[in-house]
Amino acid sequence: xxxxxxxxxxxxxxxxxxxxxxxxxxxxxxxxxxxxxxxxxxxxxxxxxxxxxxxxxxxxxxxxxxxxxxxxxxxxxxxxxxxxxxxxxxxxxxxxxxxxxxxxxxxxxxxxxxxxxxxxxxxxxxxxxxxxxxxxxxxxxxxxxxxxxxxxxxxxxxxxxxxxxxxxxxxxxxxxxxxxxxxxxxxxxxxxxxxxxxxxxxxxxxxxxxxxxxxxxxxxxxxxxxxxxxxxxxxxxxxxxxxxxxxxxxxxxxxxxxxxxxxxxxxxxxxxxxxxxxxxxxxxxxxxxxxxxxxxxxxxxxxxxxxxxxxxxxxxxxxxxxxxxx
Numbered sequence: 001x002x003x004x005x006x007x008x009x010x011x012x013x014x015x016x017x018x019x020x021x022x023x024x025x026x027x028x029x030x031x032x033x034x035x036x037x038x039x040x041x042x043x044x045x046x047x048x049x050x051x052x053x054x055x056x057x058x059x060x061x062x063x064x065x066x067x068x069x070x071x072x073x074x075x076x077x078x079x080x081x082x083x084x085x086x087x088x089x090x091x092x093x094x095x096x097x098x099x100x101x102x103x104x105x106x107x108x109x110x111x112x113x114x115x116x117x118x119x120x121x122x123x124x125x126x127x128x129x130x131x132x133x134x135x136x137x138x139x140x141x142x143x144x145x146x147x148x149x150x151x152x153x154x155x156x157x158x159x160x161x162x163x164x165x166x167x168x169x170x171x172x173x174x175x176x177x178x179x180x181x182x183x184x185x186x187x188x189x190x191x192x193x194x195x196x197x198x199x200x201x202x203x204x205x206x207x208x209x210x211x212x213x214x215x216x217x218x219x220x221x222x223x224x225x226x227x228x229x230x231x232x233x234x235x236x237x238x239x240x241x242x243x244x245x246x247x248x249x250x251x252x253x254x255x256x257x258x259x260x261x262x263x264x265x266x267x268x269x270x271x272x273x274x275x276x277x278x279x280x281x282x283x284x285x286x287x288x289x290x291x292x293x294x295x296x297x298x299x300x301x302x303x304x305x306x307x308x309x310x311x312x313x314x315x316x317x318x319x320x321x322x323x324x325x326x
Contacts, residue, residue: 014098014102018105018109020118020119020120020121022118031121034084034085034120034138036140037140039142039143040140040141040142040143041140041141041142041143041146042138042139042140043076043079043081043138043139043140043141043146044136044137044138044139045072045075045076045136045137046072046134046135046136046137047068047071047072047075047134047135048132048133048134048135049064049067049068049071049132049133049134050130050131050132050133051130051131051132052130053130054067055067055194056174057130059194060103060194061096061100061101061103061104061107062103062104062106062107062110063107063194063195064104064107064133065103065104065105065106065107065108065111066107066108066110066111066195067194067195067196068133068135069086069108069111069115069117069135069137070111070195070196070197070198070269071196071198071217071269072086072135072136072137073115073117073137073198073200074196074198074199074200074215074217074269074271075137075215076137076139076198076200076203077198077199077200077202077203077204077215077271078147078203078213078214078215078271079139079141079146079147079148079203079213080141080145080146080147080203080204080206080207080210080213081139081140081141081146081203081204082139082140082141082200082204083115083116083117083137083138083139083200084116084117084118084138084139084140085117085118085119085120085137085138086117086118086119086120086135086136086137086138087119087120087121087122087135087136087138088108088119088121088122088133088134088135088136089122089123089124089125089133089134089135090122090123090124090125090131090132090133090134091125091126091127091129091131091132091133091134092124092125092126092127092131093126093127093128093129093130093131094126096131115198115200117137120138141204141207142207145207145208146207147203147206147207147210147211147212147213147273148212148213148230149212149213149214149226149227149230149231150212150230150231151210151211151212151231151274152211152212152227152228152231152233152235152274152300153211153231153233153274153276153300154233154300154301154302155276155277155299155300156211156274156275156276156277156299156300157274157275157276157277157280157296157298157299157300158224158235158237158272158273158274158296158297158298158299158300159210159272159273159274159275159283159294159295159296159297160216160220160242160243160270160271160272160273160294160295160297161199161202161270161271161272161292161293161294161295162197162199162243162268162270162292162293163243163244163245163248163268163270163293164216164220164242164243164244164248164262164263164265164268164270165242165244165245165248165261165262165263165265165268166188166189166192166193166245166247166248166268167189167192167193167196167265167266167267167268167269168193168261168262168265168266168267168268169189169247169248169251169262169265170189170190170191170192170193170194171193171267173186173189173190174190174193178251180254181247181250181251185246185247185250186247188245188247189245189247189248192245192268193267196267196268196269197269198215198269199215199269199270199271199292201290202271202286202290202292202294203271205286205290206271206273206286209275209279209282209283209286210273210274210275210279211273211274211275211276212227212230212231212273212274213227213271213272213273213274214226214227214271214272214273215269215270215271215272216266216268216269216270216271216272217266217267217268217269218266219263219264219265219266219320220237220242220263220264220268220272221237221263221264221306221308221318222264222266223272224237224272224306225305225306227272227274228300228304228305228306229304231300232304233300233301233302233303233304234300234301234302234303234304234305234306234307235298235299235300235301235305235306235307236298236299236301236306236307236309237263237297237298237306237307237308237309238297238298238309239259239260239263239308239309239310239311239316240310240311241295241296241297241298242259242262242263242295242297243293243295243297244262248262260308260316260318261318263308263318264318264320274300280296
């Protein structure tokens with residue numbers, strides 16, 4: 001520890017205890033206390049971010065903290081759950097001192113206010129390797145209202161919120177690509193990579209509408225494949241229907257060969273779900289109410305696997321359907 005830098009317990013007192021909710025007991029005990037309301041189920045998920053893998057080492061620490069929280073909130077939204085609490089574990093190199101942690105905690109505080117969540121506890125350790133940040137989010141859903149991956153049925157339509165491919169392009173911009181884009185377009189794409197927008201309002205509202213749902217983290221095609229595998233069905237996606245932002249459309253206009261890659265790029269954190277055709281009017285009304293595009297991009301069929309089709313109905317072969325760690 002560098003002289004003058006806070007030790008483990010001072011870090012907890014200074015940066016994280018102010019973020020604790022009532023169940024966190026001021027982070028002064030070994031564990032937290034959580035009540036579960038009658039007729040509700042707790043939904044629990046965990047994700048980790050590794051420096052140099054899930055975010056760039058030079059990314060601002062407040063945005064790293066917010067991305068860490070938001071990717072977990074996205075998992076809760078994908079099961080129609082509303083977020084409540086989270087647990088945090090940080091394994092940090094010693095050179096990331098108090099200033100980095102202060103900014104990191106500031107990012108968490110901002111998103112706690114926005115999404116209505118509170119810290120319950122966790123752990124703080126040092127590492128000689130890259131920073132590893134792990135967060136466990138806890139939400140709640142009415143018993144029986146949760147949306148799983150296993151409910152898709154042949155004849156249903158496939159829908160996705162927002163736009164796809166921006167985070168993939170944002171990372172490319174950070175690495176020096178697409179220099180012809182305007183400053184505003186570049187900033188928009190970078191923002192989608194650094195700071196995803198979990199659909200915490202949409203997810204719970206899809207209870208009783210969506211038959212199966214997942215968030216797009218590894219890539220649209222790969223994550224749809226998870227729904228197909230779990231539900232025992234096949235999927236057909238019309239590539240031309242996949243929604244793109246203005247900046248992404250600009251890139252594709254110049255480099256049309258990139259379009260299939262955007263369907264496999266990952267880190268979009270949009271909600272991908274299936275629903276019966278009769279639900280179309282309810283989905284349209286929900287999209288209008290939330291001012292959020294929700295686009296039909298394909299259909300569920302009998303069989304297995306995901307087929308991506310071009311405008312002529314020809315199947316597109318992807319070198320990779322999405323991100324894989326191993």
